[in-house]
Amino acid sequence: MEFKPYNPAEIEPKWQKYWDDNQTFAATDDYSKPKFYGLIEFPYPSGNGLHVGHPRSNTAMDIISRKRRMEGCNVLFPIGWDAFGLPTENFAIKNNIHPAIVTKQNVDHFRMQLKRLGFSFDYSREVDTTEPGYYKWTQWIFLKLFEKGMVFRDKTLVNYCPTCKVVLSNEDSQGGKCDVCHGDVVQLPKDVWYLRITKYADKLLEGLKQVEYPENIAQQQVNWIGKSTGAFVNFKVTGTDETLEIYTTRPDTLFGVTFMVMAPEHPMIDKYADKIANMDAIVAYREECAKKTEFERTQLVKDKTGLRIEGICGVNPLTGKEVPIFIILI
Ligand SMILES: [Zn+2]
Numbered sequence: 233m234e235f236k237p238y239n240p241a242e243i244e245p246k247w248q249k250y251w252d253d254n255q256t257f258a259a260t261d262d263y264s265k266p267k268f269y270g271l272i273e274f275p276y277p278s279g280n281g282l283h284v285g286h287p288r289s290n291t292a293m294d295i296i297s298r299k300r301r302m303e304g305c306n307v308l309f310p311i312g313w314d315a316f317g318l319p320t321e322n323f324a325i326k327n328n329i330h331p332a333i334v335t336k337q338n339v340d341h342f343r344m345q346l347k348r349l350g351f352s353f354d355y356s357r358e359v360d361t362t363e364p365g366y367y368k369w370t371q372w373i374f375l376k377l378f379e380k381g382m383v384f385r386d387k388t389l390v391n392y393c394p395t396c397k398v399v400l401s402n403e404d405s406q407g408g409k410c411d412v413c414h415g416d417v418v419q420l421p422k423d424v425w426y427l428r429i430t431k432y433a434d435k436l437l438e439g440l441k442q443v444e445y446p447e448n449i450a451q452q453q454v455n456w457i458g459k460s461t462g463a464f465v466n467f468k469v470t471g472t473d474e475t476l477e478i479y480t481t482r483p484d485t486l487f488g489v490t491f492m493v494m495a496p497e498h499p500m501i502d503k504y505a506d507k508i509a510n511m512d513a514i515v516a517y518r519e520e521c522a523k524k525t526e527f528e529r530t531q532l533v534k535d536k537t538g539l540r541i542e543g544i545c546g547v548n549p550l551t552g553k554e555v556p557i558f559i560i561l562i
Contacts, residue, residue, distance in 0.1 A: 248347055257301075257352040259308035268305040270297040274312040274359075277338035278319055282345045294351050301352075309352060312359035313339050316367075322398060322412055335362055382428045389497065392420040408523050418522040421497050433459040467492065467546040470554060471507050474500055476546055489555055492546045493538070496521045496559045501541070509542035514559065 297309040324331040391400040393410040404411040462481035538560035545554040
């Protein structure tokens, strides 16, 4: 027998063309076969092409899907593009190209790369989240949630680049620097939409019992669902008509409260600036805080810094004792 070395440049395009021409991996309407649905997280088609994480996570489900086909299943292994995103928007603004054109170029590039890797996706059912025919359903779902009171607006802190005038993801503002212009990123309070997923905590926890997740993954889900039982308690604030509402899972420990903490951006600070003796120090501290990314602020292991607010105090509702209030990086 003649030994022929594996020549990917020759063999792989041949089979990839065959799979395309014959729609080898398209799911069919044959309901006589057992069904199998393999789903991966749809990639975000960036301008950089695939990264190693894509083949890493896609390969496992590709192996399972191929095995199920060989076992006689009617397999639906879809692919799509989670294509709305800030990087595309920023690229479009910077280069003066319509985001739809940028997105199409990126999607075409990603599809070509995935095909070259040989993944057995059903490309005939591709979805693109920026297609009006797709996102009209995203909007429909949002409206249904809105009608049922399941969405609400609240403030959060966002990473903001004052030079580019855009909100950045944590990934695009690592080390407190803008990924695009490399300038300093600041934290700004902004109104955003939230989904009231906490209403489903019990149902989600119940559902976890029905899936076969490895124990550590199931625990991650439990933590993410974050069900907590406790009480809201109001602390009056001296010299104001305000109360600070706190949440605790241990109301029995309220007697021992020694200090309270609020975010440096808390609106009460500006509202009662004339009552606060060290406002200059607070403003300086706040500017320092604004340079930290959300990631840095939420790291539990680092040393916390803080500053006492001079002039106003909380009042322990159980003992009537005054409690100092600090601002800290949270
Ligand atoms: Zn920037």
